[in-house]
Amino acid sequence: MAKIFIDEREIDVAEGTTILKAAKSAGLNIPHLCYHKAFIPEGTCRMCLVEIEGIPKLELACSTQVRDGMEVSTKSESVIEARKGVLECLLADHPIDCPICDKAGECKLQDYYEEYGLFESEFNEEKEKRQKKIEIGKNLIHDQERCVLCRRCVRFLREITKNEELGVFQRGVHTEVSTYEGILVDNNYSGNLAEICPVGAITDKDFRFKARSWFLQRSESICPLCSRGCNIYVESHQGFSRFSLPKRVYRIRTRENQIINGFWICDKGRYEYSYLDQERLDNIVVNNSQDSHSWPEITSLIAGEIGRLYHMKRSAHIGLILQSWLSNEELFLIDKIFRNDINIEKICFLDPPEEAADDFLLTAERTPNRRGAKELGFDLQPANWEKFLEDVDLLFVFASPIRDDTDFSLLKAALDKIEKTVLFASHNHEINSSFDIVLPMSLIAEKGGSLTNIVGSVQGFSNALDAPGDCRPAWQFLVELGNKLALNIDFYNQFSDPESIREVMKKEISFFREKQ
Numbered sequence: 001m002a003k004i005f006i007d008e009r010e011i012d013v014a015e016g017t018t019i020l021k022a023a024k025s026a027g028l029n030i031p032h033l034c035y036h037k038a039f040i041p042e043g044t045c046r047m048c049l050v051e052i053e054g055i056p057k058l059e060l061a062c063s064t065q066v067r068d069g070m071e072v073s074t075k076s077e078s079v080i081e082a083r084k085g086v087l088e089c090l091l092a093d094h095p096i097d098c099p100i101c102d103k104a105g106e107c108k109l110q111d112y113y114e115e116y117g118l119f120e121s122e123f124n125e126e127k128e129k130r131q132k133k134i135e136i137g138k139n140l141i142h143d144q145e146r147c148v149l150c151r152r153c154v155r156f157l158r159e160i161t162k163n164e165e166l167g168v169f170q171r172g173v174h175t176e177v178s179t180y181e182g183i184l185v186d187n188n189y190s191g192n193l194a195e196i197c198p199v200g201a202i203t204d205k206d207f208r209f210k211a212r213s214w215f216l217q218r219s220e221s222i223c224p225l226c227s228r229g230c231n232i233y234v235e236s237h238q239g240f241s242r243f244s245l246p247k248r249v250y251r252i253r254t255r256e257n258q259i260i261n262g263f264w265i266c267d268k269g270r271y272e273y274s275y276l277d278q279e280r281l282d283n284i285v286v287n288n289s290q291d292s293h294s295w296p297e298i299t300s301l302i303a304g305e306i307g308r309l310y311h312m313k314r315s316a317h318i319g320l321i322l323q324s325w326l327s328n329e330e331l332f333l334i335d336k337i338f339r340n341d342i343n344i345e346k347i348c349f350l351d352p353p354e355e356a357a358d359d360f361l362l363t364a365e366r367t368p369n370r371r372g373a374k375e376l377g378f379d380l381q382p383a384n385w386e387k388f389l390e391d392v393d394l395l396f397v398f399a400s401p402i403r404d405d406t407d408f409s410l411l412k413a414a415l416d417k418i419e420k421t422v423l424f425a426s427h428n429h430e431i432n433s434s435f436d437i438v439l440p441m442s443l444i445a446e447k448g449g450s451l452t453n454i455v456g457s458v459q460g461f462s463n464a465l466d467a468p469g470d471c472r473p474a475w476q477f478l479v480e481l482g483n484k485l486a487l488n489i490d491f492y493n494q495f496s497d498p499e500s501i502r503e504v505m506k507k508e509i510s511f512f513r514e515k516q
Contacts, residue, residue: 001013001015002014002015002017002066002068002069002070003069004022004066004068004069004072005070005071005072006019006022006023006026006028006072006073006074007028007072007073007074009028011023011025011026013025013066015065015066016065016066017065017066018041018061018062018063018065018066019050019059019061019062019065019066019070020032020041020062022066023061023072028074030048030050030061030074031047031048031083031108031112032045032047032048032061032062032108033045033047033108033109033112033148033150033198033199034047034062034150034151034198035048036152036155036196037263038156038159038160038262038263038264039152039155039156039159040155041060041063042063042151042155043060043062044149044150044151045148045149045150046060046086047087047112048060048061048062049061049079049082049083049086050064050072050074051072051073051074051076051078051079052064052070052071052072052073053070053071053072053073054071058078058079058082061074080116083112083116084117084119087109087112087113087117088117088119088121088122088123090109090148091109091113091117091121092121092123092127093127093145093173094109094145094146094148094199095132095145095146097143097145097146097200098110100209101203102200102203102204102207102208102209102213103199103200103203103213104200104212104213105212105213106213107198107199107200108199109148109198109199128145128174129145130145130147131143131144131145132144132145135184136166136178136184136185136202137165137184137185137186137190137193138184138185138186138190139190139194139204139205139271140185140190140191140193140194140203140204141202141203141204141205141208142177142178142201142202143200143201143202143203144176144177144178144201146200147176147199147201148198148199148201149168149175149176149177150197150198150199151177152196152197152198153166153177153196153202154166154167154168154177156192156193156196157185157187157193160189160264161187161188161189161360163185163187165179165180165183165184165185165186166178166179166180166185166193167179167180177201188266188267188358188360188361188362189265189266189267189360189361190267191204191206191265191267191270191271192254192263192264192265194207195253195254196263204251206251206270206271207251210250211237211250211251215237216235216236216250216251217236217237217238218233218234218235218253219233219234219235219236219464219465220232220234220255220461220462220464221233221234221444221461222368222451222461223252223265223368224367224368224443224445225268225269225366225368226266226268226269226361226362226363226364226365226366226367226368227363227366227367227370227371227453228260228261228362228363228454229260229261229368229451229452229453229454229457229459230254230257230260230261230265230266230269231254231255231260231459232252232253232254232255232265232269233252233253233254233255234249234252234273234276234445234464234465235249235252235253236248236249236250236464236465247274247277247278248276248277248465249273249276249465252265252269252270252273253265253270260453260457260459261361264360264361265361266358266361266362268362275401275426275427275443276443278427279427279428279429280426280427280428280440280468280469280471281425281426281427281428281438281440281441281471282440282468282469282470282471283440283469283470284298284437284438284439284440284470285432285437285438286298286436286438287436287437295470295472295477295480296480298437298439299477299481299484300484301437302437302481303481303484303485305394306318306481306485307485309393309394310342310485310487315342315343315344316344316345316346316391317391317392317393317394318338318342318344318346318394318396319344319346319347319388319389319392319394319395319396320334320344320346320347320348320395320396320397320398321348321349321350321395321397321398321411322334322347322349322350322373322378322398323349323350323351323367323399324351324367324368324369324370324372324373324380325368325400325401325443325444326369326398326400327444327447327449327450327451327474327475328369328372328376328450328451328452328458328502328505328512329449329450329475329501329502329505330449330473330474330475330478331369331372331373331376331378332376332501332504332505332509333475333478333479333495333501335377335378336482336491337478337485341482341485341487341488342485342487347378347379348379348383348388349370349373349378349379349383350383351365351366351367351370351380352366352367354366363454365454368444368451368453369451369452370454371452371454371456372450372452372458375452375456375511375512376509385411389410389411389414389417389418392414392418393418393419393420394418394420394421394422395418395420395422396422396424397411397422397424397435398424398441398474399423399424399425399431400424400425400426400427400441400443401425401426401427408431411431415434416434420436420437421434421435421436421437422435422436422437422438422439423435423438423439424441424474424477425438425439425440425441426440426442426443426471439472439477440468440469440470440471440472441471441472441473441474442463442467442471442472442473442474443467444461445463445464445465446463446464446465446467446471446473447463447467447473447475447498448460448461448462448463448473448497448498449461449473449475449502450498452515456511456515457515458512458515460498460499460502475495475498475501479492479501
């Protein structure tokens, strides 16, 4: 360990730590534009200059390593003057686009100008004119006039995706970041470029001019679109008191988790979030009627149907079709109610087929909790549908969400022959009309619980959004169902939230106990 002093504060840090990291560990902020924890420091922006006692010139905090006894000043007069000089140089050509720039409100250049600048421009020469709306990728717009040449985008494509689709061209005042002739940025992680740009040089077409960052509510969640379980932020806008907005969710962004996804998410997780708002089912439907029904009423009805078959010793005539969009807690309750209490054997999974994976984050499995279902003891092999649907009198289908390419032809043909069918769904779909009861379910972003990713990491999550209408999480329905069946009331009475379910699950299943 090395003992150093930053602004007269004593700090103990590991040998080899940079001054920038040492300061951050002590809660001290050193401004920077080009530095990013994922990349090797380059020191191109010069904003992180600091004064070190015994060294005549200012040094870069992002790349200078500490040594025992080092005394550093981040706020001396010479340091402040240097930062003002760097800002003046950057702002000499930077356009005053803040009123229309998507980065406004979260732009480091704005923040640093407020902290170190607030000076009148003395630039009288003609400014460099560069292109302002260049399509550099399927989702990316580049404004060369706003670019501060931090090279984060270039380094991302060189060090992370290794595509090297962007480069730095020309020299002197003509230096610019651009694509190679005829080659656009085209990879599964291109959306990260807009996120890591410290200013508004690279903007995202999906978010461009849609909302202001200060209106967005940021909440933590987990991406459910493959089995990696990347940590994300869901950024939503609830609308204004005088008028509503066309959608709730405006942006999905990366949430750092070095074990799961590092600093990044794929473009599928970033852009395919329309399922959160579009075609949502938000009311209980019985026999295709729009008459109002309550959850207690429907839960009692379903419990009565299950109880009737159970007491007639016809549990073998109850079938369950599940999807691994269900959380660990929900699958645990399903296991307890249907396999342990009622002894149902007809249980299968209807998950989407595997798709192409890449060598980074995106997996072939396109649901978030197949590993969790496996650890809970469910058989995930494809079912023999004709045999499965034979002699079924009461069928439950958990389908959240339903994909447009899911083949329901065999299921739809069998539904007319089944006495009572219940669908738990999050979206409107043509298959809904074939069920006797359709119950609106909350999505992962709208409930709490945990998921087990492809490598066995168990991650807890809480609701990032309020569920629309009558939507409820499946775990809540299952707890109430377990109570109404009255086969093991003491067991189900102990559950009030996903955390209480998880605690019991850990006690009973060693896999989840070891992962806590």
